[in-house]
Amino acid sequence: MNKIKCECGHVNPHGTVLCEACGKVLVEEEKKKKLLDMRYEGTARRSQTYNRSLVDKIWNFFSSVKVGVWLIVVTLIASALGTIFPQEMNLSISVSAEEYYQDRYGIFGQIYYLLGFHDLYRSWWYILLVASIGVSLVICSLDRAVPLYKALKKQRVTRHNSFLERQRFFTRAAMENANQDIELVTARLKKKHYKILEENGNVMAEKGRFSRWGPYVNHIGLILFLFGIMLRFVPGFYVNEQMWLKEGETKVIPGTDKQYYLANHAFVLELYDEEDGEVYKNAIEEKGGIVKNYQSSVTLYKAVGESLPGEKPELQEVKNYDIRVNQPLKMDHYAVYQSSYRLNEISAMTFALTNKETGEQFGNITIDLANPKGNYDLGNGYSVQVLSYFPDFEILDGEPHTKTPNPNNPAFAFKMITPDKPEGETSFAAIQQTIEPLGENTYKMAFQSVETVNYSGLTVRKDLTLGIISVGGIIFLLGVAQGSFWQHRRIWINQSKGQVAIAAHTNKNWFTLMKEIQAVLAGTNLPIPFDQQLDKEEAKQQGVNTVG
Amino acid sequence: MVELSSNFLFASFILYLVAILFFGGAIKQKKGMEGDHQNANINRWGKIGIFLTIVGFISQLGYFVTRWIASGHAPVSNLFEFITFFSIMFVAGYIIIFFLYRSIVLGLFTLPIVLIIIAYGSMFSKDITPLIPALQSHWLFIHVMTVAAGEGILAISFVAGLIYLIKNIDQTKKSKKTTWLEVVMFGIISLFGFIVISAIFSLANYTASFDWINKDGVQENYEYHLPALVGPNEWTLVTENRMEPLIELPSAINALKTNTVIWSFLTGGLLYILIRLLTKKRIGQLFKPLVKKMNSDLLDEISYRSVLIGFPVFTLGGLVFAMIWAQIAWTRFWAWDPKEVWALVTWLFYAAFLHLRLSRGWHHEKSAWLGVIGFVIIMFNLVFVNLIIAGLHSYA
Numbered sequence: 001m002n003k004i005k006c007e008c009g010h011v012n013p014h015g016t017v018l019c020e021a022c023g024k025v026l027v028e029e030e031k032k033k034k035l036l037d038m039r040y041e042g043t044a045r046r047s048q049t050y051n052r053s054l055v056d057k058i059w060n061f062f063s064s065v066k067v068g069v070w071l072i073v074v075t076l077i078a079s080a081l082g083t084i085f086p087q088e089m090n091l092s093i094s095v096s097a098e099e100y101y102q103d104r105y106g107i108f109g110q111i112y113y114l115l116g117f118h119d120l121y122r123s124w125w126y127i128l129l130v131a132s133i134g135v136s137l138v139i140c141s142l143d144r145a146v147p148l149y150k151a152l153k154k155q156r157v158t159r160h161n162s163f164l165e166r167q168r169f170f171t172r173a174a175m176e177n178a179n180q181d182i183e184l185v186t187a188r189l190k191k192k193h194y195k196i197l198e199e200n201g202n203v204m205a206e207k208g209r210f211s212r213w214g215p216y217v218n219h220i221g222l223i224l225f226l227f228g229i230m231l232r233f234v235p236g237f238y239v240n241e242q243m244w245l246k247e248g249e250t251k252v253i254p255g256t257d258k259q260y261y262l263a264n265h266a267f268v269l270e271l272y273d274e275e276d277g278e279v280y281k282n283a284i285e286e287k288g289g290i291v292k293n294y295q296s297s298v299t300l301y302k303a304v305g306e307s308l309p310g311e312k313p314e315l316q317e318v319k320n321y322d323i324r325v326n327q328p329l330k331m332d333h334y335a336v337y338q339s340s341y342r343l344n345e346i347s348a349m350t351f352a353l354t355n356k357e358t359g360e361q362f363g364n365i366t367i368d369l370a371n372p373k374g375n376y377d378l379g380n381g382y383s384v385q386v387l388s389y390f391p392d393f394e395i396l397d398g399e400p401h402t403k404t405p406n407p408n409n410p411a412f413a414f415k416m417i418t419p420d421k422p423e424g425e426t427s428f429a430a431i432q433q434t435i436e437p438l439g440e441n442t443y444k445m446a447f448q449s450v451e452t453v454n455y456s457g458l459t460v461r462k463d464l465t466l467g468i469i470s471v472g473g474i475i476f477l478l479g480v481a482q483g484s485f486w487q488h489r490r491i492w493i494n495q496s497k498g499q500v501a502i503a504a505h506t507n508k509n510w511f512t513l514m515k516e517i518q519a520v521l522a523g524t525n526l527p528i529p530f531d532q533q534l535d536k537e538e539a540k541q542q543g544v545n546t547v548g
Numbered sequence: 549m550v551e552l553s554s555n556f557l558f559a560s561f562i563l564y565l566v567a568i569l570f571f572g573g574a575i576k577q578k579k580g581m582e583g584d585h586q587n588a589n590i591n592r593w594g595k596i597g598i599f600l601t602i603v604g605f606i607s608q609l610g611y612f613v614t615r616w617i618a619s620g621h622a623p624v625s626n627l628f629e630f631i632t633f634f635s636i637m638f639v640a641g642y643i644i645i646f647f648l649y650r651s652i653v654l655g656l657f658t659l660p661i662v663l664i665i666i667a668y669g670s671m672f673s674k675d676i677t678p679l680i681p682a683l684q685s686h687w688l689f690i691h692v693m694t695v696a697a698g699e700g701i702l703a704i705s706f707v708a709g710l711i712y713l714i715k716n717i718d719q720t721k722k723s724k725k726t727t728w729l730e731v732v733m734f735g736i737i738s739l740f741g742f743i744v745i746s747a748i749f750s751l752a753n754y755t756a757s758f759d760w761i762n763k764d765g766v767q768e769n770y771e772y773h774l775p776a777l778v779g780p781n782e783w784t785l786v787t788e789n790r791m792e793p794l795i796e797l798p799s800a801i802n803a804l805k806t807n808t809v810i811w812s813f814l815t816g817g818l819l820y821i822l823i824r825l826l827t828k829k830r831i832g833q834l835f836k837p838l839v840k841k842m843n844s845d846l847l848d849e850i851s852y853r854s855v856l857i858g859f860p861v862f863t864l865g866g867l868v869f870a871m872i873w874a875q876i877a878w879t880r881f882w883a884w885d886p887k888e889v890w891a892l893v894t895w896l897f898y899a900a901f902l903h904l905r906l907s908r909g910w911h912h913e914k915s916a917w918l919g920v921i922g923f924v925i926i927m928f929n930l931v932f933v934n935l936i937i938a939g940l941h942s943y944a
């Protein structure tokens with residue numbers, strides 16, 4: 001490519017606006033402007049230089065801040081729309097999503113569903129938006145970081161006039177013997193933590209250059225973060241399982257490759273009461289029961305050795321723990337969280353085989369609802385068979401039926417075999433209720449009692465992406481702080497032919513820079529720079545100097 | 549202890565009120581331009597004003613510490629406590645910016661808004677609530693306090709932007725800009741309207757009890773403290789001699805809170821019309837004389853600077869700490885809960901703001917509008933998402 005040679009002798013790469021060495025304006029168009037665009041120090045950026053091939057076009061598209069802002073704004077608006085109605089993933093519903101949104105939210109719900117907003121954050125276009133931000137972050141950072149790095153490394157103290165006079169803060173005045181004043185100002189600048197470079201009586205003072213890297217650091221953090229989130233889709237990086245464990249039960253922990261087992265000894269739910277202090281009295285009265293704690297007391301086991309499928313392995317106790325909200329049980333990369341509970345669920349029911357007339361009983365059967373067995377032998381020729389089991393019994397169109405798989409209203413069909421009725425009689429028994437479908441029976445199954453048990457709802461989670469996500473987050477924060485809390489300020493004081501020129505540049509917070517310059521120049525004969533961006537009218541109103 | 553705590557809060561309210569008077573006096577006295585490069589001295593009135601502001605701030609900290617001791621946990625666990633803490637951080641934001649830029653006019657506008665926010669917060673139940681299990685974590689106060697701090701600093705950007713707009717929008721004729729500025733003013737007045745109308749009906753001890761059917765078909769009860777303009781799904785009025793709702797809302801919308809919002813806007817609207825009729829001026833026009841001595845460049849820089857300081861703090865509290873806590877309490881660091889999404893929206897908005905500032909065309913007036921919009925988003929998250937859309941975070 002054609003290189004550009006400046007009058008100072010330096011050879012610049014194609015696309016350079018300001019000479020890398022002396023700062024002379026190289027591009028005719030730029031010379032007509034009163035002020036320079038200093039953002040990337042006039043270096044050659046790929047996106048500003050090439051626009052031919054498809055790669056160039058894509059590169060230029062994604063490196064544009066305008067495009068970046070649009071991507072951010074569209075993502076923002078889309079995200080907000082997703083909160084109008086609840087997201088499908090945060091609901092636990094038994095009907096189809098379509099029905100649900102239509103029933104609850106009418107026509108708006110229907111539209112919401114049709115547009116896919118009910119599952120917005122997992123939709124392909126939302127993911128595509130976020131991915132585009134990621135691509136844009138990579139490209140825009142590469143496009144700028146490299147040239148910026150080169151430019152900031154190659155700074156010169158002596159600058160071309162065309163560079164100085166196009167700075168926003170600038171002044172020039174004839175002055176003899178400026179050296180003494182310059183020395184004083186230099187000393188003051190040093191006190192304000194400026195780094196000073198001197199060359200033939202010219203001075204450049206600079207501070208906060210590292211803050212220029214802030215945006216690139218934070219973008220790297222963001223890229224890492226997004227990368228970490230993508231890793232979740234790699235098998236083995238992410239486990240999310242749910243388990244219900246009732247009191248007294250030991251089960252394998254899902255998602256752990258049968259390595260871990262958990263026993264639930266007791267589930268406890270506590271509410272706040274008077275003993276928790278006078279200060280809570282009003283709130284408790286107003287809201288009713290406020291939950292204080294719920295926890296599962298568990299023992300964690302590890303399986304040792306190999307075991308055949310279906311066979312229970314040998315278990316080795318690892319630890320006892322109380323799992324509470326905010327205090328998950330941790331092992332390896334897994335964490336087991338207390339996430340929900342079901343209280344007082346019926347676990348077993350007891351019935352007595354009873355002669356209806358005499359009331360005589362021939363023994364009890366206790367049915368474990370988790371495992372309703374087929375046949376109960378009561379001896380002496382009496383036995384009971386469970387024909388069918390309905391956990392949540394209701395009658396639908398004259399037929400027995402179960403509403404849900406949960407034992408909310410259990411019912412059974414029994415066959416009772418007795419010495420006088422060897423064929424058996426069929427009886428249908430629920431809590432407080434007996435139905436005899438095939439005519440009058442001699443015997444019945446009389447309901448005796450229920451046993452209840454508490455279920456603890458646990459979430460099992462493994463997330464190996466957390467490490468990289470955290471690192472990304474930390475880098476992002478450091479980068480933002482670096483770019484926001486510090487500014488890159490430069491002041492040039494150049495002398496030539498009996499004239500002193502002072503120019504200054506900052507990447508942000510010009511007002512503060514001006515105050516600082518005024519403070520260091522106070523009491524010297526050096527001229528105070530003007531803000532060339534203000535027009536005369538504004539300046540007069542604000543009591544500030546301007547050119548001319 | 550609870551009483552002492554309330555007294556501290558009340559004292560700071562009065563202190564801020566008096567500080568406003570001194571700030572008002574200060575700008576009357578001041579010669580030249582605030583933010584003038586040559587003359588940046590603050591007169592005696594201004595010094596007293598800022599002194600009172602700092603004392604008020606310390607008194608609010610007193611409220612915070614004593615309430616913490618009384619309740620046994622950081623007082624940021626219900627809506628009253630959170631809004632009050634936000635007001636503390638709002639003042640903190642002003643004090644930080646004051647020491648960077650010495651602006652009195654900024655204080656003159658910040659403190660009245662802070663007063664409205666304090667009063668707004670105290671309209672909610674002040675009971676000390678015990679913590680439910682999910683909230684029993686140190687992350688509660690680490691997260692909430694950092695978010696509030698970030699939002700408080702970002703809010704300064706709104707105040708500076710608002711002053712910028714009041715100063716620079718041409719009020720001699722009606723335009724789109726003057727209309728939007730009036731909309732913002734109306735919003736602030738409506739917040740005030742909420743306070744006025746709630747105070748009136750609570751003095752009159754108004755209550756009306758409604759039974760209604762919720763979305764799961766179960767009967768619930770609502771206690772209205774304002775006359776019901778809108779009623780809940782399938783309502784029946786339990787209290788006798790109370791106004792019947794004009795409109796019935798579907799069960800997906802919280803009728804009680806919607807009713808309150810409607811009343812606030814009605815009262816705000818009434819107040820707004822009264823002011824317009826009495827002064828024969830737009831509200832923006834009314835405030836214009838107060839800001840004419842303010843340097844526009846300075847305002848622009850304050851607005852930008854507070855975003856630069858507030859954005860990292862907000863990111864830390866609203867996203868990073870929030871994610872850490874969610875991972876511990878809710879098993880995953882992000883659940884797309886409405887409140888979370890709105891924190892993301894806020895964050896994306898300020899990220900867009902920072903990028904737009906990279907091009908020169910988005911300084912000054914456009915930037916001032918963005919500062920205002922950012923605050924609208926924050927308030928939306930604080931007021932509406934809490935009240936209307938319920939999720940994991942719903943306090944009330």
Ligand code: HEM
Pocket residue numbers: 062063064065066067068069071072133134136137140144212214215216218219222480483484896899902903905906
């Ligand atoms: C959510 C996504 C993003 C966040 C949170 C973010 C954050 C930031 C922050 C905090 C700054 C520093 C601003 C300042 O100090 O004034 C910055 C600068 C910048 N960002 Fe981003 N950014 C994001 C996406 C993007 C995208 C997609 C682009 C692509 C065009 C982009 C391009 C830039 C550029 C060019 C700078 C200025 C660099 C400089 O001054 O040298 N950003 N970004």
